Amino acid sequence: MNRSEFLALLRVHLSPLPPEEQQELLEDYQNHFAFGLQSGRSEEEIVAELGDPAELAKEALGNRYVPDEPIYWYGGPNQTSEQQASSATGMSNRPIPIARRNPFTQALVYIGLFFLNIVGLPFLLTLWCLVVSLGLATLSFILSPLLVGLEYAVHDNFHWGKLFASVTMVGLGILISLPARMLLKTMLALSVSYFKWNKRLVKGDAGHEQQ
Amino acid sequence: MDISIQFKKGALELCVLVLIREQDRYGYELAQSVSKHIEVAEGALYPLLRRLVAEGFCTTYLQESTGGPPRKYYKITATGEAHTKKLVVEWRQFVHNVSTLIEKGSTI
Numbered sequence: 001m002n003r004s005e006f007l008a009l010l011r012v013h014l015s016p017l018p019p020e021e022q023q024e025l026l027e028d029y030q031n032h033f034a035f036g037l038q039s040g041r042s043e044e045e046i047v048a049e050l051g052d053p054a055e056l057a058k059e060a061l062g063n064r065y066v067p068d069e070p071i072y073w074y075g076g077p078n079q080t081s082e083q084q085a086s087s088a089t090g091m092s093n094r095p096i097p098i099a100r101r102n103p104f105t106q107a108l109v110y111i112g113l114f115f116l117n118i119v120g121l122p123f124l125l126t127l128w129c130l131v132v133s134l135g136l137a138t139l140s141f142i143l144s145p146l147l148v149g150l151e152y153a154v155h156d157n158f159h160w161g162k163l164f165a166s167v168t169m170v171g172l173g174i175l176i177s178l179p180a181r182m183l184l185k186t187m188l189a190l191s192v193s194y195f196k197w198n199k200r201l202v203k204g205d206a207g208h209e210q211q
Numbered sequence: 212m213d214i215s216i217q218f219k220k221g222a223l224e225l226c227v228l229v230l231i232r233e234q235d236r237y238g239y240e241l242a243q244s245v246s247k248h249i250e251v252a253e254g255a256l257y258p259l260l261r262r263l264v265a266e267g268f269c270t271t272y273l274q275e276s277t278g279g280p281p282r283k284y285y286k287i288t289a290t291g292e293a294h295t296k297k298l299v300v301e302w303r304q305f306v307h308n309v310s311t312l313i314e315k316g317s318t319i
Contacts, residue, residue: 021261028238028257031280035239038279049242051252060258 003033003043006053013057016064025060101204109201117198124191131187134180141173219251223259225302228287228295231269237282260285268294 001009010029014022029050036046050056101109144166152158223245230236230244238260242253263269268291273281287295 025257025261028260028283029254031283032239032242032253032257034280035237035282049246049252050254053254055252056254056258059255060261062258062262 001044001047003047006047006050009053010057013054014060016061113198113201120194124194127187128191131180131183134176135184138173138177138180141169141176144169144173216251219249220255222249222302223251223255224263225295225298227256227259227263228268228291228298231285231287232292232295235284235286237274237284239282241285263291267291 007026007029011022011026014025017025032050033043033046036049037043145163148158148162148166151162226245226249227241230241236244238257241260242256245251245256246253260269264271264285267288269285269287271283271285274284276282
């Protein structure tokens with residue numbers, strides 16, 4: 001890493017600071033480079049001595065260091081992040097303001113969700129049908145020897161070929177059952193998070209904080 | 212390794228204050244003097260110096276230098292002086308206590 005790379009990285013990591021503070025710090029580092037080069041060191045040496053820009057920036061931000069926050073689509077806790085940046089003291093007892101939507105916005109949210117769900121719900125349903133049918137197929141594969149036995153008991157006819165075929169089916173069923181189970185779990189998680197997300201959008205960010 | 216970095220970070224403020232108290236120094240000079248004694252990421256000095264200025268432990272002034280950018284000198288204030296003395300006393304106490312503890316432990 002050379003001088004300009006170091007400074008560029010540092011600038012990125014210092015971006016949460018007010019511009020004049022950023023500028024001052026960057027000047028400090030620029031001057032450090034200037035003095036270092038004057039005393040006959042290479043840029044790489046100086047960078048190595050200075051240390052990791054991200055770490056240095058974290059140091060400079062101190063308790064103003066804001067970890068990456070999720071991005072909210074609507075208003076939400078982002079409105080408080082400025083307060084949080086300026087007074088990083090009361091993180092825990094920071095009041096959570098509940099954004100009051102005006103009726104128009106709320107109506108728009110409902111309309112938006114309506115159209116989204118016109119597409120989203122059938123899509124989800126289709127996926128569920130696929131997963132359920134896969135599960136049923138797996139079940140019938142695994143249970144196929146029972147069917148062979150049933151045929152023997154009721155119709156009194158028996159073919160060795162059928163028995164071997166059913167054994168093969170059991171094997172296949174067991175193999176398929178593994179991915180099928182995973183798919184089922186994924187589907188469950190997907191549906192739950194989809195509905196939760198819907199609920200959250202309707203309720204606004206208050207619903208989000210309560211989770 | 213990581214732990215030793217934490218030690219150094221903690222002691223850096225004290226080292227810097229002592230060095231500034233000795234005489235006015237500029238950033239690069241401080242970095243050189245500190246790293247002569249302890250191996251530390253020199254870049255950490257500048258955020259620290261900013262904090263010291265903000266807390267009123269030292270002030271800065273610029274002085275032209277030949278063939279380079281002006282040097283930003285750091286000068287200790289009265290509160291900084293008092294703070295340094297307090298820190299040194301606390302440091303000695305702390306080091307003493309920890310070494311007694313370690314010696315006690317090693318004999319067992």
